[in-house]
Amino acid sequence: MAVVASVVGFLLLLLCIWICLRCRKPRENEESADGMIKAESLQYDLATVRAATKNFCEGNKLGQGGFGAVYKGKLPNGQDVAVKRLSSASGQGDLEFKNEVLLVAKLQHRNLVRLFGFCLKGDERLLIYEFVPNTSLDHFIFDPTKCAQLDWERRYKIIGGIARGLLYLHEDSRLRIIHRDLKPSNILLDEDMNPKIADFGMARLVVRDETKANTSRVVxxxxxxxPEYAMHGQFSVKSDVFSFGVLLLEIVSGQRNSCFQNGESIEDLLSFVSVEKLEGRGRIESPRSNFEKWFNS
Structure with missing residues (x-):
């Protein structure tokens, strides 16, 4: 009886272990392919996207970016969407496409644009985002007419929203993400002028305790x-903070970084702010003094 009881107990133990392993294996596979499962669940049929955008008609075109055109569409359920149609000559390959899908699908924040889904069929690579009616920030701050809609309270609100979005990417999300391409055209504005960071094709995922990373491909x-990223390929959360600083100066001044208008001369905005200048009276003005003098004028 003792031998029989031992054998039965041993067999029951093996059965329990086998059942546990069978239950655990699908979960492990799901966790290891977590991103792909999420991406596949968000996949749209090409015919659906074509119908939503009226076959990518010119009248539905919202704009043209470095990676391709963006079209407005309406899904069968009535949901308005923005469809990003990646160009085959854009330089963004399947790796960047997969990168953007997997990253954005896992991000949920009010200051980040929401990804509804994607379509990958033949040469077509499409990303389906929430539709943001007020287009991008550059259409407002650099437009002589539209910039009047941005009073200081709204500009402050936009700056704060972008900062919260960056904080989420760098510290508060489950993943630590470096955007690497923060600029006015990648900040979308909703109907209430709330900013949403968009375009994660250049984004990189880094280990949470990693202070910096290197790349041989500067994008x-x-x-x-x-500077350390442009010259040496070193990037970190500080890289995004630098871009945010440039963006902040553009929001405040209403002028592009590359062609800052200072009286009759045109120069680089960062150089104007950061480089000390020798004034005609023989003394050196501080960068802050230079910018405040221009701003007050």
Missing amino acids: GTYGYMA
């Missing part, structure tokens, strides 16, 4: 890149 927009 982004010159003028917004931190």
Whole structure:
């Protein structure tokens, strides 16, 4: 009886272990392919996207970016969307496309644009985002007419929203993400003029305790890149903070970083703010004094 009881107990133990392993294996596979499962669940049929955008008609075109055109569409359920149609000559390959899908699908914040889904069929690579009616920030701050809609209270609200979005990417989300291409055209404004950070094709995921990373492929927009990133390929959360600083100066001044208008001369905004200048009276003005003098005038 003792031998039989031991054998039965051993067999029951093996059965329990086998059941636990069978239950655990699907969960492990789901966790290891977490991103792909989420991406696949968000996949749209090409025919649905074509119908939503009226076959990418010119009248539905919202704008043209570095990676391709963006079209307004309406899904069968009545939901308005923005469809980003990636150009085959854009330079963004399947890696960047997959990168943007997997990253944005996991991000949920009111100051980040929401990804509804994607479509990958043949040469077509499409990203389906929430529709943000007021387009991008650059259409307001650099437009002589529209900039009047941005009083100081709204500008302050926009700056704070972008900062909260960056804080979420860098510190508060489950993933630590470096955007690497923060600029006015990648900040969208909703109907209440709340900012939403968009375009994560250049984004990089870093280990949470990692202070910096290196890359041999420098991507982004010159003028917004931190010096150590542009010259040596070193990037960190500080790289995004540098870009945010340039963006902040543009929001305050209403002028582009690359062509800052100072009287009759045109120069670089960062140089104007950061480089000390020798005035005609023989004394050196501080960068802050230079900018305040221009701003007050």
